[in-house]
Amino acid sequence: MRDYFEAHADESAYDFSTNRVTFSRSMESIEDRKAESYALSMMVWLAPCNLGLIQSIRFVTSPVGGEEEELYQITFDVYCESGEIPSWERVNRRFFNLLPKQL
Numbered sequence: 001m002r003d004y005f006e007a008h009a010d011e012s013a014y015d016f017s018t019n020r021v022t023f024s025r026s027m028e029s030i031e032d033r034k035a036e037s038y039a040l041s042m043m044v045w046l047a048p049c050n051l052g053l054i055q056s057i058r059f060v061t062s063p064v065g066g067e068e069e070e071l072y073q074i075t076f077d078v079y080c081e082s083g084e085i086p087s088w089e090r091v092n093r094r095f096f097n098l099l100p101k102q103l
Contacts, residue, residue, distance in 0.1 A: 035063035053083035
């Protein structure tokens with residue numbers, strides 16, 4: 001996913017463009033064992049650019065725990081940094097429809 005979002009760093013991208021794409025790893029203690037969690041953060045400018053819609057996004061994959069040691073959950077936080085909320089909600093649908101194709 002990191003490569004996908006870094007490929008959208010060009011301002012002429014059709015659906016969105018990105019900036020400050022960062023990836024990090026951390027260790028978590030889950031039920032007496034250590035497991036890695038991963039985070040991907042970025043700023044996203046949604047098209048059309050004339051609406052001024054900017055959002056910050058953070059994806060986190062972390063172990064679920066329990067008997068399924070190889071099972072991870074994906075959570076993400078999305079914050080509207082700039083633009084009108086109704087426009088942001090409407091335009092964001094197109095952005096979120098692109099994500100399952102990358103998972």
